[in-house]
Amino acid sequence: MKKTTKNLINIALLLLMFVGLYFLEQHFGRRSMLITVLKKGAIYALIAVSMNLLNGFTGLFSLGQAGFMLVGAYTYAVLTIPMAKRMAVYQYYDGGIINFTVPTIVGILAAGALAALLAMLIGMPVLRLKSDYLAIATLGFAEIIRAIIQWDTLGPITNGSNLLKTYPTFKSVIPVFAAATICIGVIVLLINSTYGRAFKAIRDDEIAAEAMGINLFHHKQMAFIISSFFAGIGGALLAMYQGSLQANAFKASMTYEILLIVVIGGMGSVTGSVIASFLFIACSEWWLRFLDTETYLFGGTVKLPLLRSGFRMVVFSVVIMIVVLFFRKGIMGEKELWDLFTPKKKKEGIKP
Amino acid sequence: MIMLKVTDLKVNYSGIEALKGISFDVRQGQIVTLIGANGAGKSTTLRAISGLVKPSSGSINFMGRDITMLNPQRVVAEGVALVPEGRRVFPNLTVKENLKIGAYLRNDKDEIEDDIKDIYRRFPRLREREWQLAGTLSGGEQQMLAVGRAMMAKPKLLMMDEPSLGLAPLVVKDIFSIIRDLKSEGITILLIEQNANAALRCADFGFVMETGHITMTGAGSELLVNKAVKEAYLGSK
Incomplete structure (x- = not known):
């Protein structure tokens, strides 16, 4: 198959998905269980894929995801609460000290950016650790982030341990899917690039990767930052989904939930993470x-x-x-959905 | 012309001296081999040259440039590639992806495709297994892939660490004929082997290492008939 035809098919499939979503929403209504599950599933899919980029593709066993989601969620909420509502929300802190409001899309991007910045700082010390030690360190940092956000002194910014609410949310399922699709698309492009190949090489054999001229620290840090960026965006979307926000919900158990999705879907499979997210959310919110x-x-x-x-x-x-x-090996192992439909030898079209 | 000049190289592993000051040269276009028993410091020498461990003193000069303290990326960029001990292919990447990783530091995208074809011409087995995961290859095929991967960096000097380790005798023969082929194409090779017999047979020059020192030096054919070498490493009296 040629690359252009492949791209056309992909675009057609995506369009079909959105048309399908539109009709589902019209038919069942925005508040129906199905649509609710689809919304939360899409958000979890994005977060699971971002975690898979780190744990499954780069081989860095990090457990900091909830921390970066929390930073993203708070950044979004704090920046987008309308001025008129601030007095009511920050009732214990005289309306808070932030005197501006940014548009929704800017808020979402800022959520990713701040999470990424934090990942850069945390990454410098912790990415020198290996396997279990890295997991413990990232887990610890995630808890520290949560403690700091709930810290009373920061109340004028974060509202302490009180609820954040009245920030803009989404009503329809379409914008959630659009955001998640774009973000996952970017991650897939990254994984299939030269950088993605270097990530996988590091996962398979650090010493050999280093001997090939791959800068280990640089690549690990990049994977960490990119993963956290999308976890931050996922956190912002989750805040929108919930409608109100409290740091207490972003405990380590949330990271474990996502890790579970990644493992069930298959470490190193993007489609696996996506499928597992919808299954997990459907089971925990609906079917069970x-x-x-x-x-x-x-x-x-x-x-x-x-x-x-x-x-x-x-x-x-x-x-x-x-x-x-x-x-x-999870549902998908290391395979992607499209691997199942294209025979191995035909993939990308072998040239003689 | 001397391509690689190692002078009084010392390496410490947390207090233990693995290399106690070794000096040797590799001339362009030759196969040079370091032979010696386990723990003699052969692998450490290669690791020091490729920048994976930092020497405590001494110098490494490659093509007139001092590369002693460069990090591995820079050493690869200078034109020194390593075929690591135990092959160390990336098991969950396909054969083709492994080869592409070998060319990681190169920017000439079009030529990379051509070079992959070159590797396939040299190792037709790899072409057959292009989309297979490297972990599913046999030992000999993995060694071919490891050599091909190192070649993708377009090295001036190829360093091979125990390429015959753990391979069947027939495959070992193949590997050494590959090494000779590479030499005839003008690639300089620094070869480490425990299989001293086979290594000395194809080498222009050999060094014998013992516990961090170089104890003997000579042309490959000389060492092959040297009485002391024969007794210690070739298993005949």
Whole structure:
């Protein structure tokens, strides 16, 4: 297949997806479960892919994702709350000290930029660590970020541990998908570039990569910064999805959720992360919800055992254990969706 | 012409002296081999030249330029490529991607494609396996890939660390005939081997290393018949 035809097919498929989304939204309504799940799934897909860039493609086991999402979410919320509403939101801090409001798109980009900047600073010390040590250090930094944001002294900016709200959000599913598609598209382009190849080389064998003339630290730092940039944007989108924001929600368990999606989807597979995100969100928000509600059969005489608040998480844990034990490479392994449709030899069109 | 000149090179690994001041030259267009037992410092010598470890003293001069303290990227850019010990191909990248990584520091995109074809001409097996993950290749094929990958950097000096390690005798033969081919194309080779017999047979010049020193020097054919070398490394009396 020629490159241009391939691009045309991709564009056609994307258009088809958006048309499909439009009709789904018209049919089911913006507040329906399906649309809600699609919105959150798209945001998680972006965040999972950004984490996969680091953990799956560059081989850096980082657990700082929630921290960078938090920075992104707060940056967006703080910068975009309308002036008129600031007094009400920052009621304990005399309306806060930020006296301007930026447009939504600027807020989202600023969210990514600040997360990236922070990643650059944190990366300098922690990227010299390897494997588990890197994981512990990034996890620690994520918690420190959360503590600092909740710090009372910073209240005039972050509103301390109080809720941030009334910042602009999205109503339709279309803008979420547009943002996630663009960001994931950029990451895919990066992975398929010379840089992406160098990332994978570092993952496979650091010493050999260094001997080939790849600057290890430079590339690790770049992967870290880019991953955090998109985690920041994902955080901003998540803030928009939720409608209100509190630092408390961005705990380490959020990072684990995303790590889980990455592992279930397959380390080193972008499509795997995307598929796993939608599956994960659909299960946790929708399909397995019934496990959390007490159910009575036969006109309320027989109570079904086990079904009660919290049981969903038990089932979920079992599902995860099964995946980790029996499908260790995840849904996709290291393959992408398009690899399954194109026979290996024909990929990119082999030239004699 | 002397291409590589190593003078009084010393390397410490946290207090332990792995190289205790070695000096040797590699002339352009020759195959030069360092032979010696495990722990003699052969690999350390190559690692020091390629910048992967920093020497504590001494100097390394390549094509008239001092490369002693350069980092690995700069050394590769100067034209020194390493085929690392144990092949170290990137197992989850395809054969073609491995070759492209070898050309990482080059900017001439069009020529890279041509050079990949050149490598395929030299190693037809790699062309057959172009889209296969390198980790699924056999040991010999991986060694070919490791050599091809190093060649993609268009090196003036190719350094090979134990290319015959862990390979079947027939494959070892192939590898040494590849080394001879490379030489006939004008590539200078610094070869490290435990298989002293095969290495000395194809080398123009040889150095024998023992616990961080160079103890003997001579043309490959001389060392091959030298009584002390024969007893210590060639296994015959």
